[in-house]
Amino acid sequence: MADTELAAQIKAALAAIEIPGGGDLASYSGLSEIIVTPSALAFAIGVAPGMEAAFGPAREAAIGIAQQLAGSRKVLVSITAEKQAGPKFSHGSPQPQGKTRVQGVRRIIAVGSGKGGVGKSTTSVNLALSLAAEGLKVGMLDADLYGPSIPKLLGIEGRTALRDDGIFQPHGAFGLKVMSIGSMLVPGQAVVWRGPMATSGLRQLLRETDWGDLDVLVIDLPPGTGDIHIGLFQQTIVDGVVIVSTPQDLALIDAQKAIDMLRRMSVPVLGLIENMSYFIAPDTGNRYDIFGTGGAERAAARLDIPFLGAIPLVMSIREHSDAGAPPVALLPDGPEALAYRNVARTLLATVA
Numbered sequence: 330m331a332d333t334e335l336a337a338q339i340k341a342a343l344a345a346i347e348i349p350g351g352g353d354l355a356s357y358s359g360l361s362e363i364i365v366t367p368s369a370l371a372f373a374i375g376v377a378p379g380m381e382a383a384f385g386p387a388r389e390a391a392i393g394i395a396q397q398l399a400g401s402r403k404v405l406v407s408i409t410a411e412k413q414a415g416p417k418f419s420h421g422s423p424q425p426q427g428k429t430r431v432q433g434v435r436r437i438i439a440v441g442s443g444k445g446g447v448g449k450s451t452t453s454v455n456l457a458l459s460l461a462a463e464g465l466k467v468g469m470l471d472a473d474l475y476g477p478s479i480p481k482l483l484g485i486e487g488r489t490a491l492r493d494d495g496i497f498q499p500h501g502a503f504g505l506k507v508m509s510i511g512s513m514l515v516p517g518q519a520v521v522w523r524g525p526m527a528t529s530g531l532r533q534l535l536r537e538t539d540w541g542d543l544d545v546l547v548i549d550l551p552p553g554t555g556d557i558h559i560g561l562f563q564q565t566i567v568d569g570v571v572i573v574s575t576p577q578d579l580a581l582i583d584a585q586k587a588i589d590m591l592r593r594m595s596v597p598v599l600g601l602i603e604n605m606s607y608f609i610a611p612d613t614g615n616r617y618d619i620f621g622t623g624g625a626e627r628a629a630a631r632l633d634i635p636f637l638g639a640i641p642l643v644m645s646i647r648e649h650s651d652a653g654a655p656p657v658a659l660l661p662d663g664p665e666a667l668a669y670r671n672v673a674r675t676l677l678a679t680v681a
């Protein structure tokens with residue numbers, strides 16, 4: 330059956346569910362679009378603030394109905410309270426309420442960047458592997474719902490992450506426990522989740538994954554500052570965020586914006602990593618500071634945050650990463666891996 334047909338069939342079946350205040354779920358204006366992917370089915374029920382609990386039974390019934398029709402797909406049905414007026418962050422989002430920890434996860438370190446393409450995901454993966462090399466139990470969550478690249482970087486693309494009881498079973502990759510929205514998509518498929526639905530999709534990935542017992546969960550955030558960041562920081566205790574930047578000024582200006590948001594939301598900024606900092610010539614091994622030196626370090630000092638280190642621009646990082654063999658796993662004692670591992674050690678010293 331085509332995805333659109335299945336979505337229509339589920340919507341029709343939701344007419345059997347009564348909602349608080351009268352009426353049925355199928356014709357309720359707060360019902361989002363029903364999204365069907367090869368291995369997941371997701372929709373959200375938007376409710377007025379304070380009505381979340383009242384809609385609980387309708388959500389349960391919707392999950393039951395959707396699951397019957399969805400086959401082996403993982404069903405995600407979220408209740409999202411509409412935004413209410415209140416003190417504004419950059420996006421006019423609600424004030425943070427109770428933040429909680431994720432079961433079994435001792436620390437969460439998120440990796441962000443001011444803009445896309447600075448190598449945030451590559452850095453996240455190698456940072457997570459470097460923390461594991463220090464003897465920690467490490468998990469990795471790809472929160473970049475709009476461009477999940479972790480499955481590709483860790484060589485788990487195209488593998489679904491499901492378990493019978495509806496709880497996600499993370500993938501094992503190079504000793505990491507890994508979960509990504511990308512595990513539910515076919516390669517190249519765009520994610521159409523937006524706004525509150527993306528936020529609650531991420532919440533489910535975070536909370537409904539069997540992480541077991543982790544010392545650290547590294548979260549690869551989307552670039553910039555958006556609903557996903559705000560939702561995560563409002564609901565979850567994040568021990569700190571590491572910002573990845575390239576040496577160019579423009580990228581640093583964007584990084585400053587991200588740091589500003591974190592400060593406004595009282596999320597600790599653990600430090601700045603300068604990626605693609607200098608170029609190592611593959612033939613001679615000579616170092617070239619193609620963007621000048623020390624830009625990120627000076628920016629870190631100006632922003633009063635730790636400078637965690639610099640990662641060189643090396644062709645082999647790109648080639649190996651894009652082939653699903655991250656340098657820290659492939660050659661843990663190679664020069665590229667050592668650059669990441671030094672950053673991880675500095676980070677651990679900073680956190681300690």
Ligand SMILES: Nc1ncnc2c1ncn2[C@@H]1O[C@H](COP(=O)(O)OP(=O)(O)OP(=O)(O)O)[C@@H](O)[C@H]1O
Nearest residue numbers: 445446447448449450451605641642643646647650
């Ligand atoms: N230090 C590096 N040396 C060489 N290439 C790198 C380095 N870091 C990242 N790259 C390459 O740069 C490209 C972008 O990296 P990556 O996908 O990690 O960026 P990103 O900031 O996460 O991007 P997006 O915003 O799209 O998620 C990739 O092809 C990656 O292999």
